[in-house]
Amino acid sequence: MNGAHDMGGMHGMGPIDTDPNDPLFHAEWERRAFAVTLALGFHGRWNIDTSRHARENRHPLDYLGSSYFELWFKAVEKLALDTGLMTADEVATGTPAALADTPPPNPERVAAILRKGVSAKLPDTVPPRFQVGARVLVREVTTPRHTRVPRYCRGRTGVIDRDHGVYVFPDTHAHGEGVKPQHCYSVRFTGQELWGDTAPARDAIYIDLWDDYLEPAP
Template identity: 50%
Template sequence: MLLTPDIVPVVVATGASARVAEPVAPRFRVGDRVRVRNHNPATHTRLPGYLRCKLGTIEQDHGVFAFPDTLAHGLAEKPQHCYSVRFTARELWGPAAAERDTLRVDVFDDYIDLD
């Protein structure tokens, strides 16, 4: 679904989901160690820059969703899994970060590879 100005009020009032009913096989499983790709497109991306090249662990598979990077440009849905990935604070911000702190970020399949 392409978000156009005329439907924004309805989407805001009722909520919307980018979940799609496509039979896409997951590439990763809970517990897999993954590395975020060094993804630097010239166009829209939902990948936070501070995650690039970082190691994390898959904690949950949220299911299949339309890929926002393509939808933002009116392209195909490119259905894929979105995962909750746990990163240690030290992995993200270095040795000065608290040893026990972690951050969980929802990351699309296209952004990650097995480590």
């Protein structure tokens, strides 16, 4: 979606803080917000792309006025309410009403998944639409739904640099419409193609893009 989260290439946001000593959590509540998000996610009521969309699909004032983990907490609260995992009364009172109706996930399975991690790569043998070296045009994707194609590269031409293989397509996965397996590529764009003639001529940007975002360049 064209939300406030899609800030790539925008001016006026100031420098990015890259402090290497910045802690992962700045307060105990942030640690708990992260833990609650993981714990509720293991109930299987939503997936990672649904969760991303819930964080991004917010009013710009709310999104830009919230810290990173505030967005995580607001998103998981909305997901829990939307899927019936919690009720509005439970949120308001902080008291669970029906623990028996939502049994906890198997702790051994949770621990195993956390140790191994989760990958969106699929074993499907879907043929690629493009080969390495092909020139491609990024489609003008304008949608209120979830999408992973950055706004700044839409309508721009690049070259397939590598094929990562077949992956879950986030645009359908986020909305419960299946994984729609397809190839995801690293597409190389020149800086001047994205930012204009004033960009350094040697600059290049690599963006991971799925089949459905691309078409052959004219």
